Amino acid sequence: MFSITTTVAKSYRLLVSTATALIIGTAMLSTASAADIATSYNNSCAACHDSGALNAIKKGDSAKWQQLIKQKGMPALIKSVKSGMIQMPAGGLCTDCSDDDYRKLIEYMSK
Ligand code: HEC
Known part of the structure; x- marks a missing residue:
């Protein structure tokens, strides 16, 4: 998981124009386990x-x-993530996150 994420992150820096393709690729990885916050975050x-x-x-x-x-x-x-922002896609690429998952994810990122 980690290496996929790192590759995605690196690719973002190199080629922002391919971001859409990567977003779709990453979104497909993120459907499984909203229960595990670290995994959801990574995906x-x-x-x-x-x-x-x-x-x-x-x-x-x-x-x-x-x-x-x-x-x-x-x-x-939480509302910002759900509806999306200027650059952030709606849902933040998590297809099965609940409000509570988003809260946990935000807390996870803030540490
Ligand atoms: C495609 C890139 C991208 C992904 C994926 C992404 N974000 Fe973001 N996020 C951003 C950017 C960029 C901003 C800064 C605001 C903007 O320009 O849209 C942001 C801002 C935020 C903010 C601040 C909102 C506000 O009201 O100021 C929160 C909270 C947040 N993200 C949470 C998340 C969570 C939780 C996830 C995963 C479920 C996530 N983001 C996934 C790009 C992303």
Whole structure:
């Protein structure tokens, strides 16, 4: 899993124009297990939030994440992921995440 994600992240940096193809490829990997947050993260959010591709806030940048959680509040952030943003596709590439999964994923990235 990790090496696939790393390859995807690297490819993003090299060839943003192929992002769509990679998004489809990654989305197909992300259908299985929303129960395991680390796996869900690796299969979906990591494509952007691991490397900071497309200016996504990086996993582990807790100062930025904490500020955002304080500013907008968790429900608004969950809503952002579900409906998508400027560069983030709706659902963040997770096809079977519940609101609770998104909350856990955001908390996971903020650590
Ligand atoms: C295709 C790249 C991509 C993927 C995949 C992705 N994100 Fe994002 N995300 C972004 C970008 C880029 C931003 C910054 C806002 C923007 O430009 O859209 C962002 C912003 C966010 C924000 C801040 C929202 C706000 O209101 O400011 C949250 C929360 C978030 N992402 C969570 C997630 C979660 C959870 C996942 C996985 C289920 C995920 N993202 C998957 C690219 C991505």
